[in-house]
Amino acid sequence: MKTVVGIAGGTASGKSTFTDLLVDALGDVKIGVIHMDSYFKRESERPHVASHLNGKVYVDDNCPDTIDWQGFHRDLDGMIAEDNDVIIAEGLLVLWDEHTRDCLDLKIFVDCRSDERLARRIKRNAQWGQSFEQVTDVFLNMVRFRHDQYVEPTKWIADVIVNGSGDKSLVCDMVKDAILKRVNQ
Numbered sequence: 001m002k003t004v005v006g007i008a009g010g011t012a013s014g015k016s017t018f019t020d021l022l023v024d025a026l027g028d029v030k031i032g033v034i035h036m037d038s039y040f041k042r043e044s045e046r047p048h049v050a051s052h053l054n055g056k057v058y059v060d061d062n063c064p065d066t067i068d069w070q071g072f073h074r075d076l077d078g079m080i081a082e083d084n085d086v087i088i089a090e091g092l093l094v095l096w097d098e099h100t101r102d103c104l105d106l107k108i109f110v111d112c113r114s115d116e117r118l119a120r121r122i123k124r125n126a127q128w129g130q131s132f133e134q135v136t137d138v139f140l141n142m143v144r145f146r147h148d149q150y151v152e153p154t155k156w157i158a159d160v161i162v163n164g165s166g167d168k169s170l171v172c173d174m175v176k177d178a179i180l181k182r183v184n185q
Contacts, residue, residue: 001185004080004087004103005175008094008154009110010147011062011139012120014164018110019090021168025176029183032084036091039072051141058138062146064093073099085183095154105182108175109155112164114144 005022009015016035023031040046040061047060060066079087080103094100095107112120118139125135155161162171 001182002080002085002087003105003179003182004089005106005108005179006094006100006104007088007090007108007110008092008096008151008158009162009164010112010114010117010151011092011143012117012124013110013112014162014168015090015092015110018108018162018164018168018172019088021172022088022175022179025172026086026179029085029180030083032079032082032087034072034076034079034087034089036067036072036089036094039068039075039091040066041068049142052145053141056137056141058142060142060146062092062143063150064096067093067097069097069099072097076100076103086179092151093154095157096150101157106160106175106179107158108160108162109158110162110164111155114147116165 007015007019007022019033023033043059046066047063048057049060049063050057076087076089089100089104095109101107118136121139122132122135126132160171160175162168
């Protein structure tokens with residue numbers, strides 16, 4: 001039986017890492033993966049919001065209005081219609097969106113403390129050429145509040161909450177076994 005898995009969580013929580021672990025663990029099963037990060041609207045079309053802390057205007061990449069939902073839904077639905085055994089939808093707002101949630105057979109939230117997510121984000125974004133000040137500025141004045149508003153509440157929709165800080169091998173094996181049991185029904 002075809003199985004659709006959603007993997008959500010905060011910025012730099014380990015969503016992509018867990019997705020990659022799960023894909024590797026599933027082995028020869030035919031898998032389609034869709035990453036929500038591929039569906040950001042052009043920067044000029046994304047919301048620009050003033051922080052309530054400093055009044056500075058930021059491009060808001062952490063709210064639903066930044067995603068091309070029509071394109072994401074089209075491609076997710078297409079992937080579900082294809083000959084895949086497992087489809088994994090991964091992204092910040094995967095559990096926030098009702099259409100996406102309705103497609104999911106298994107909902108996973110990768111949880112990680114905000115200080116660790118910030119440290120990971122600094123390291124990751126530095127590789128993209130952003131300075132420590134740039135990364136911390138946007139995180140402390142915008143991202144953390146959008147996380148609390150849109151991402152954190154979806155944790156309670158999840159079937160499984162994964163510790164984004166710890167060793168994920170045991171939970172990955174458990175999720176893999178559950179998926180394979182369903183696929184082989």
